[in-house]
Amino acid sequence: MKDRRDLEAGGPRRKAEIFTAALDLLGGLGYDSLTIEGVAQRSGVNKTTIYRWWPSKSELLRDALLHSHLLQFELADTGSLHGDLTALAERVLALLDDEHRRAVIEAALVGAVRHQAMRELVVSFLDDRLGRHQPVFERAVARGELPPDADPAPLVDAMAGALWLRILVRRGEVTGTYTRDLIGLLMEGVTRTAPTPGAPAP
Amino acid sequence: MKDRRDLEAGGPRRKAEIFTAALDLLGGLGYDSLTIEGVAQRSGVNKTTIYRWWPSKSELLRDALLHSHLLQFELADTGSLHGDLTALAERVLALLDDEHRRAVIEAALVGAVRHQAMRELVVSFLDDRLGRHQPVFERAVARGELPPDADPAPLVDAMAGALWLRILVRRGEVTGTYTRDLIGLLMEGVTRTAPTPGAPAP
Known part of the structure; x- marks a missing residue:
């Protein structure tokens, strides 16, 4: 897992799309049914890239909630x-x-x-x-x-x-x-x- | 369906048990999974008696929320x-x-x-x-x-x-x-x- 402090400046190339996909799926399916595979599919980003930055869905959701432009x-x-x-x-x-x-x-x-x-x-x-x-x-x-x-x-x-x-x-x-x-x-x-x-x- | 205005004074004999069972099941199962059959089973009151007073689960829940001693x-x-x-x-x-x-x-x-x-x-x-x-x-x-x-x-x-x-x-x-x-x-x-x-x- 990469250093999370890099996230504001760097992060994976299609970070915004990953966050939007994660929040869309949270809103549409709820917490239970959300999976990293689903986020990969929806965002079009390879799931190994997502796992490299966020080993679990709760870590991904935390960053999506905090950093997505959707909620700012x-x-x-x-x-x-x-x-x-x-x-x-x-x-x-x-x-x-x-x-x-x-x-x-x-x-x-x-x-x-x-x-x-x-x-x-x-x-x-x-x-x-x-x-x-x-x-x-x-x-x-x-x-x-x-x-x-x-x-x-x-x-x-x-x-x-x-x-x-x-x-x-x-x-x-x-x-x-x-x-x-x-x-x-x-x-x-x-x-x-x-x-x-x-x-x-x- | 009996006159609902009778409810404060009268209602079915085991009204308190019916309300408690309905709220227990709401708390335990959530709204989706709650059924009048489940309330009958839990309260030990015949389901036809419950249906006579409350034709739907939302009517039963309304009275349980408003009148049960649990939330007063x-x-x-x-x-x-x-x-x-x-x-x-x-x-x-x-x-x-x-x-x-x-x-x-x-x-x-x-x-x-x-x-x-x-x-x-x-x-x-x-x-x-x-x-x-x-x-x-x-x-x-x-x-x-x-x-x-x-x-x-x-x-x-x-x-x-x-x-x-x-x-x-x-x-x-x-x-x-x-x-x-x-x-x-x-x-x-x-x-x-x-x-x-x-x-x-x-």
């Missing part, structure tokens, strides 16, 4: 925590609004409940994304919007969890109003999200 | 919204801490992603529970803690979603600190959970 998005820098969180929610919504990507995320979450290996991959993915979102919180600390020791974990859990329940379970349309209410709740708290008549808007 | 808990009335939400989170955590109940909830959530019928059952269950939690928000409005038109949906989504991610996906231990931070976030907002020294509260 650029963070916005809007100049406020409120704006950055709103932009983040909109990026997540756009991702879930795409049937192909939603199928991948659904299969990963279903797999995470059923299989320890898939669960560890989802936790790695969530940790990776929490790390990538760190600049949002660092900028908020630098602006004095958050205390230096603020822990973003409950905030990120609450935002991701609410969107998950709304979209994947309720299949509800998430309107701009819902996003605004949710971000308002997380920013200002429930007691301040809908000011009583006469009170100034926050 | 009493709401606390602590005198403050903060206290009531903390108590609610603790009740949900106690429920998920029980392997048997957690298996039912996991199977329902996994089923909800895969099958429209199961998804509708989960949405009914969530709506039923949101309705049962309504007194928490009505009392908060009466105490002046919430404006009369406050919508509890994003709050409940955020709380349930965060606990789901933490427990069912991350399999993390939810400590008292995590619950306190989460309720603090939902009550006061992220910018107010730990104000910086000297900075005025927003």
Whole structure:
């Protein structure tokens, strides 16, 4: 097995196709039925090449989840925590609004409940994304919007969890109003999200 | 099929056993493999009796989810919204801490992603529970803690979603600190959970 640290820069020549094939098969078949042979067939890459880089399907899936362009998005820098969180929610919504990507995320979450290996991959993915979102919180600390020791974990859990329940379970349309209410709740708290008549808007 | 409105008061004689068997099989086998024949066998109730009340497995599961004592808990009335939400989170955590109940909830959530019928059952269950939690928000409005038109949906989504991610996906231990931070976030907002020294509260 090649050094995994080479992966961002190098990796096998048709890395993007391999990752896309792995995620397509995860979304279409689920974790159980995914095989490296299937990924080889779908991507058109020889299976010995794939095995050289990823000896098991869980190692391949880990890198596909972390590095495929399918599940990535650029963070916005809007100049406020409120704006950055709103932009983040909109990026997540756009991702879930795409049937192909939603199928991948659904299969990963279903797999995470059923299989320890898939669960560890989802936790790695969530940790990776929490790390990538760190600049949002660092900028908020630098602006004095958050205390230096603020822990973003409950905030990120609450935002991701609410969107998950709304979209994947309720299949509800998430309107701009819902996003605004949710971000308002997380920013200002429930007691301040809908000011009583006469009170100034926050 | 008997009148479903009779169910709370009456229903078949061994209703509790039928509901427990249905939820056990949901937790153990998943939605796909659950059959009314299986519920009859496990509960020891004749299948024609079950069919007389519930012509399909989705109707049986709906009533089992809504009415079984397995998934119910009493709401606390602590005198403050903060206290009531903390108590609610603790009740949900106690429920998920029980392997048997957690298996039912996991199977329902996994089923909800895969099958429209199961998804509708989960949405009914969530709506039923949101309705049962309504007194928490009505009392908060009466105490002046919430404006009369406050919508509890994003709050409940955020709380349930965060606990789901933490427990069912991350399999993390939810400590008292995590619950306190989460309720603090939902009550006061992220910018107010730990104000910086000297900075005025927003």
